[in-house]
Amino acid sequence: MIAELGHYALVLALGLALVQAVVPLIGARNRDPALISVARPVALAQFVFVVLAFAALAACYVRSDFSVANVFENSHTAMPLVYKFTSVWGNHEGSMLLWVLILSLFGALVALFGNNLPSTLQAHVLAVQSWIAAAFYLFILVTSNPFLRLADAPFEGRDLNPILQDFGLAIHPPLLYLGYVGCSISFSFAVAALLEGRIDAAWARWVRPWTLAAWMSLTVGIAMGSYWAYYELGWGGWGFWDPVENASFMPWLATTALLHSAVVMEKRDALKVWTVLLAILAFSLSLMGTFLVRSGVLTSVHTFASDPTRGVFILAILVLFIGGSLALYAWRAPLLKQGGLFAPISREGALVFNNLFLTTACATVFVGTLYPLALEALTGEKISVGAPFFNATFGPLFVPLLAAVPFGPLLAWKRGDLLGAAQRLLAAMAVALIAMAATFAFEGPRPVLAPFGLGLALYVMVGAVTDIVERTMLFRAPLGVALRRGAGLPRSTWGTAFAHFGLGVALLGIVGETQWGSERIASLKPGDKVAIRRYDLTFEGTVPRAGPNYRELAARFTVRRGGEVIGVMEPAKRTFATRSMTTTEAALMRRGFSQLYLSLGDQSADGSIAVRLYHKPLVLLIWLGAVVMFVGGGLSLSDRRLRVGAPKPAKAKAALQPAE
Amino acid sequence: MTRKQRRLALLGAGLGVLGVAAALILSALKDSIVFFNSPTDIVDKHIAPGTRIRLGGLVSPGSLERGDNLAIRFQVTDGNKAVNVAYQGILPDLFREGQGVVAEGALDGAGVFKADNVLAKHDESYMPKEVADALKKQGHWKDDYDKKTGAAAQGKAR
Numbered sequence: 001m002i003a004e005l006g007h008y009a010l011v012l013a014l015g016l017a018l019v020q021a022v023v024p025l026i027g028a029r030n031r032d033p034a035l036i037s038v039a040r041p042v043a044l045a046q047f048v049f050v051v052l053a054f055a056a057l058a059a060c061y062v063r064s065d066f067s068v069a070n071v072f073e074n075s076h077t078a079m080p081l082v083y084k085f086t087s088v089w090g091n092h093e094g095s096m097l098l099w100v101l102i103l104s105l106f107g108a109l110v111a112l113f114g115n116n117l118p119s120t121l122q123a124h125v126l127a128v129q130s131w132i133a134a135a136f137y138l139f140i141l142v143t144s145n146p147f148l149r150l151a152d153a154p155f156e157g158r159d160l161n162p163i164l165q166d167f168g169l170a171i172h173p174p175l176l177y178l179g180y181v182g183c184s185i186s187f188s189f190a191v192a193a194l195l196e197g198r199i200d201a202a203w204a205r206w207v208r209p210w211t212l213a214a215w216m217s218l219t220v221g222i223a224m225g226s227y228w229a230y231y232e233l234g235w236g237g238w239g240f241w242d243p244v245e246n247a248s249f250m251p252w253l254a255t256t257a258l259l260h261s262a263v264v265m266e267k268r269d270a271l272k273v274w275t276v277l278l279a280i281l282a283f284s285l286s287l288m289g290t291f292l293v294r295s296g297v298l299t300s301v302h303t304f305a306s307d308p309t310r311g312v313f314i315l316a317i318l319v320l321f322i323g324g325s326l327a328l329y330a331w332r333a334p335l336l337k338q339g340g341l342f343a344p345i346s347r348e349g350a351l352v353f354n355n356l357f358l359t360t361a362c363a364t365v366f367v368g369t370l371y372p373l374a375l376e377a378l379t380g381e382k383i384s385v386g387a388p389f390f391n392a393t394f395g396p397l398f399v400p401l402l403a404a405v406p407f408g409p410l411l412a413w414k415r416g417d418l419l420g421a422a423q424r425l426l427a428a429m430a431v432a433l434i435a436m437a438a439t440f441a442f443e444g445p446r447p448v449l450a451p452f453g454l455g456l457a458l459y460v461m462v463g464a465v466t467d468i469v470e471r472t473m474l475f476r477a478p479l480g481v482a483l484r485r486g487a488g489l490p491r492s493t494w495g496t497a498f499a500h501f502g503l504g505v506a507l508l509g510i511v512g513e514t515q516w517g518s519e520r521i522a523s524l525k526p527g528d529k530v531a532i533r534r535y536d537l538t539f540e541g542t543v544p545r546a547g548p549n550y551r552e553l554a555a556r557f558t559v560r561r562g563g564e565v566i567g568v569m570e571p572a573k574r575t576f577a578t579r580s581m582t583t584t585e586a587a588l589m590r591r592g593f594s595q596l597y598l599s600l601g602d603q604s605a606d607g608s609i610a611v612r613l614y615h616k617p618l619v620l621l622i623w624l625g626a627v628v629m630f631v632g633g634g635l636s637l638s639d640r641r642l643r644v645g646a647p648k649p650a651k652a653k654a655a656l657q658p659a660e
Numbered sequence: 661m662t663r664k665q666r667r668l669a670l671l672g673a674g675l676g677v678l679g680v681a682a683a684l685i686l687s688a689l690k691d692s693i694v695f696f697n698s699p700t701d702i703v704d705k706h707i708a709p710g711t712r713i714r715l716g717g718l719v720s721p722g723s724l725e726r727g728d729n730l731a732i733r734f735q736v737t738d739g740n741k742a743v744n745v746a747y748q749g750i751l752p753d754l755f756r757e758g759q760g761v762v763a764e765g766a767l768d769g770a771g772v773f774k775a776d777n778v779l780a781k782h783d784e785s786y787m788p789k790e791v792a793d794a795l796k797k798q799g800h801w802k803d804d805y806d807k808k809t810g811a812a813a814q815g816k817a818r
Contacts, residue, residue: 234753341663344670356674360681367685371693381695382793384714384764388692393684397677521749523730573753582753601730601750610730610750 003068006056007147010097013049013104014137016042020107020130024123028196036119039126040111046133047108054101057146058088067153070094070146076159076578078549083165089173090164092294092310093146098174099290100136102181106210107133110185117206124192125185132184135317143310159549159578168228175221176248180286182214183251186258187283190276191325194332199272204265207279209637211262215255216633222248223626234584234599236614238513238622241390246369247289253362254282260351260358267413268348270341273333274355280329284322285362291318292369346416350408357401364393402456402507405500406463409493410470425459428466432459443516453511460504464497495636499629506625509593512618520613523604533615535596536560537569542609550574552585555600555609559589571600571611593620694764699741702767709767715743715775716762724757736761736773747775 020042027035057070061084066072074091075084089098107129114122140146189207193199225248230238239245258278264271291314342348368385375381406428410421436455443450469475471493472485522530524539531537540556554572558565569587576583586599594617601610696714697707707713715736723735732747734757745763755761755778763775 341666344666352670356677360677363678364681364685368688371689383693383695385689385693389688392688392692393681396684397681521730523728584753599750604726612750 002056002059003065003147003149006053006060007145009049009052009056010137010141010147013046013053013100014134014141016046016049017130017134017137020046021127021134024127025195028120028123028127031120033119036123039123043104043107043111043126043129046130047104050097050101050104054088054097057094057097058085061085061088064157065153066155066157067149068146069148069150072150072154072157074160075157076549077156079160079165080548082167082170083160086170087160087164090160090169091146093140093144095173095177096136096140096144096294097146099177099181100133100140102174102177103129103133103136103184106181106185110188114206121189121192121196121203124195125188128188128191128195129184132188132321135320139310139313139317143313156578159576162550162574162576162579162581162583163232165549165576166228166232168224168232172221172225172228175217175224177221179214179216179218179221179255180248180251180289182210182217183255183279183283183286185210185214186255186279187325190279191328193276193336194325194328197332197335199276199336201266201269204262204275207275208259208262208266211255211258211279211282212633212637215252215259216630216637218248218252218255219626219633220630222252223623227623230619231586231588231597232583234586235612236519236586236597236599236616238619241368241387243369244293246365246390247292250362250365250369251282251285251289253358253365254278254285257355257358257362258282260354264348264351268342270348271352271355272336276333276336277329278355278359280322280325281359284318284325285366287318287321291315342413343415345411345418347408347411347413349416350404350411353404354401354408357397357404361394361397361401364397365390368393399456402460402503405460405503406466409467409496409500424466424470425463428459428462431462432456447515450511450515453507453515457504457508457511460507461501462504464500464504467500468494468497491639492636495632495634495639498632498635500632502625502628502630502632504625505621505628506623509618509621509623509625512594513616513622516617517619518615521601521610522613523608523610525606525608528608530611530613532596532613534561535615537598537613539609539611542603543570545572547574549578550576553600553603555611557587557598559596569596569598571598573600573603590620593618593624595619696762698738699736699743700738702743702773703741707767709769712764712766714762714764715745715773716760717743719755719757719759719761721757736763743773744771745773745775747778749778751778 020039023035023042024039027033027038057068059065060068060071061075062081064071064075064077064084066075070091070093071087074087074094079087087094089095107126110122110125110129114125117125186207189203189210193203222245226238226245230236258275261271261275261278265275291311294310294314368389372383372385375383406425407418407421410424411417432455435458436451439451439454468486468489471489472482474482474486477485518532520530520532522528524530526539526541529536529538537557537559540558543554543556545552545554552572552574554570557569557571559567559569567589569589571587572585574583574585575581584599586597589596589598594615597614597616599612601612603609694712694714696716697705699715699717701707702713702715717736717738720735720737720742723733725733727733730748730750732749732751734745734747735742736745737743745765747763747765762779763773764777764779765773765775768774
């Protein structure tokens with residue numbers, strides 16, 4: 001019964017979405033307030049029904065109702081409750097339901113907190129949002145219905161893919177989807193602006209918080225996915241330009257660019273047409289990300305069972321929305337008024353530079369990800385484009401961007417002083433040069449990229465701090481004055497500094513891991529030792545254990561450094577009986593920001609066991625950097641200027657989402 | 661500068677960056693892409709030793725041999741031809757005889773494929789798309805090809 005209610009709720013949501021997609025538009029055309037006012041309650045009701053549908057599926061999972069095909073295929077009574085719940089989106093159908101849940105949530109938030117929007121703009125935004133929602137409800141109902149019943153209910157389910165039985169599944173997909181779907185808001189705003197043929201600085205002020213929220217979710221979502229893959233897959237990779245990773249990385253690049261161009265538009269009323277295009281592109285890339293991951297057209301290590309027949313439907317959605325919005329853009333964008341003037345050397349100029357390089361870098365990733373598809377479609381030749389391609393294209397484009405990052409905040413609006421900014425960055429450059437020289441001296445010229453990467457990362461980090469130091473007059477004024485000035489700085493300034501600092505931190509982690517990481521592979525018998533860097537690991541023996549729905553063979557290793565025991569690592573092999581599938585549970589040992597990473601291979605007949613041991617210097621900084629960026633985004637989001645409908649003074653309002 | 665000149669400067673800068681990117685992409689595409697080949701392709705195309713390629717197919721049942729120091733040998737087949745693969749290291753969890761596999765590496769002088777990377781998959785019922793296609797292609801190409809294996813392989817591919 002619950003499944004049928006869920007199904008019914010979803011059908012009703014589709015009906016409401018269709019109403020919301022049409023009625024407010026007619027209202028906005030004819031300036032009919034009655035029709036316009038339909039949008040808000042309907043958006044809220046739509047959200048309620050999707051919540052009901054989602055709750056119904058979750059209930060089926062939690063109660064292990066195996067008469068529902070989707071539950072049967074992805075759940076098991078022996079699974080811990082948390083995984084029963086996360087299994088809801090650990091499969092195609094459920095994850096699409098999560099997608100529309102978040103989509104309707106954003107629609108409801110616009111309806112709730114969008115009081116300050118001009119009513120026609122809000123009507124347009126909600127209508128566009130509903131077009132997307134309607135397409136995806138239809139997609140779920142027609143091709144991927146999670147509520148289908150089985151004629152004979154089996155006693156036991158087929159279990160969730162063991163790799164997904166991890167807490168990462170509870171965090172990564174919802175965050176990533178928040179990011180993907182969050183882009184739909186800026187998209188809807190962009191299309192609404194095109195439909196209205198009108199756009200101004202206020203538009204950017206409304207769009208920026210949504211973009212910021214989406215960007216924050218994408219940032220941590222990607223970082224979480226990377227960390228999850230890192231510890232779960234057993235080969236210690238945190239990202240290697242896999243197509244599915246690129247699919248989430250491209251929207252991140254685009255939203256990063258959008259954030260920066262929206263600043264220009266808000267402050268200087270310039271770059272309007274470009275910002276609208278970026279908003280469209282960011283969501284298009286998110287849609288494409290969903291399509292690439294869900295349709296199985298790409299071969300990826302991260303692909304879970306996928307069904308190509310559905311790909312055609314998603315492809316149709318893709319063509320409709322991307323093609324439609326771009327056509328609308330080509331038709332209507334010339335109507336939008338041009339913005340203000342600025343000199344090339346200025347804050348605006350720096351942000352344009354940022355946009356230019358970010359979008360170009362994004363384009364290279366796009367080419368690398370889709371070229372194999374295009375080539376296969378055209379010639380039938382199958383190729384794979386791997387890390388060397390992206391390192392050779394993305395890298396050279398990202399380096400100038402990183403070099404420019406500290407300059408941006410130091411340049412004034414309209415006309416900046418490049419020399420002055422460079423002088424203020426002398427400290428950052430000095431730190432970078434000293435670090436480079438020191439690395440070169442101690443480590444020698446190999447690996448060749450290491451000193452350079454290290455210097456660049458430190459330069460970005462110190463550069464981010466420089467801006468704050470300059471503004472608070474730290475070291476020049478008494479500490480009390482500096483602190484007071486610091487507290488008085490706009491939160492968005494702190495946000496910028498944090499985000500840029502986080503970028504440097506992540507870069508430092510990447511440089512450390514890729515340039516100084518080491519790896520050992522060995523076959524060990526109990527009592528054998530393996531050494532890496534200054535650590536010695538002794539294999540003590542294996543211990544069999546049983547978990548709720550698996551058996552595992554753990555191998556015990558004592559870790560010594562300089563003869564002193566510093567801990568025990570217990571990597572394991574888990575066998576899940578239901579799917580007769582084995583997973584590797586790596587053991588991690590944190591040393592500062594570095595990690596020892598140990599995972600098991602096969603056990604041979606003579607009792608020796610294969611192990612893979614990595615020393616990963618500074619690896620934790622990669623994800624810590626993303627967290628710092630997230631904090632920066634949060635600080636920026638809490639800025640009063642964004643929270644309240646400027647230019648009105650603060651009308652303190654306990655709003656979660658700042659869209660007024 | 662006038663508005664027009666500024667716009668031209670911006671456009672020029674944009675085109676410049678795009679041009680650099682295009683050059684980077686073209687040079688990288690020449691050097692760093694890896695072609696996918698089935699065992700039949702490898703035999704028929706006479707791929708030069710040392711060229712980096714990806715090899716995909718099924719691990720021939722009974723072909724897996726483990727040597728000292730984690731040396732591993734197995735055969736990859738598409739039902740038509742087979743290629744010997746040598747690998748040193750740890751195989752992914754889902755590596756099984758009779759299952760699809762993608763290995764990256766190069767042929768040596770003796771025609772043995774030296775793999776430095778054997779790709780892992782997340783899902784036991786998932787067949788790498790290239791492998792599925794290669795198998796289907798073989799199934800269509802060769803009529804006297806063992807029907808049963810072909811059917812099983814195609815069934816898996818779906």
